[in-house]
Amino acid sequence: xxxxxxxxxxxxxxIAKVAHAATEAHKNHDEALVSWENGKEDSxxxxxxxxxxxxxxxxxxxxxxxxxxxxxxxxxxxLVPHADLPLHVQARNRLFYDVVDSLKHKA
Numbered sequence: 001x002x003x004x005x006x007x008x009x010x011x012x013x014x015i016a017k018v019a020h021a022a023t024e025a026h027k028n029h030d031e032a033l034v035s036w037e038n039g040k041e042d043s044x045x046x047x048x049x050x051x052x053x054x055x056x057x058x059x060x061x062x063x064x065x066x067x068x069x070x071x072x073x074x075x076x077x078x079l080v081p082h083a084d085l086p087l088h089v090q091a092r093n094r095l096f097y098d099v100v101d102s103l104k105h106k107a
Contacts, residue, residue, distance in 0.1 A: 005105065007051060015051075016043035019099040026092045042068070043096075050100045058082060058094060 007015070017036060020043040024033050036043075042065070049056070049064055056064075062082040069076055078089055085093075 007104070012044060012047050012051070013040075015100055015103045016040070016047040018103060019043060019047065019096045022099045023092050023096045026095055028088065046096065047100050050097055051104060054101070058090065058097070061097065062093060 017040075020034075020036055020039050024039075027033060045068060046061070046065060049061060059082040062085070066079050069079055078085055082090065
């Protein structure tokens with residue numbers, strides 16, 4: 001892991017839970033909310049990737065997520081290239097990683 005701080009599984013889960021809550025709060029009123037229990041695994045994987053590779057762009061992080069989802073056989077409306085995501089979804093994804101970045105030194 002790059003950086004100065006190695007995070008415990010508990011710290012990673014805490015960061016993931018806060019980032020997940022922030023992105024759920026950011027959703028439009030007509031979008032389905034994903035419960036923490038249903039989104040936990042993806043959120044934790046995303047946090048781990050962001051902590052291990054802070055140099056990755058939004059596009060690269062999204063591609064990794066797409067690959068996880070596809071390999072797991074999941075269907076999702078956002079399994080498209082990053083550039084094809086609606087702008088509000090791109091902003092929500094950026095919010096997730098901004099929360100991770102802001103909490104990585106506090107955990």
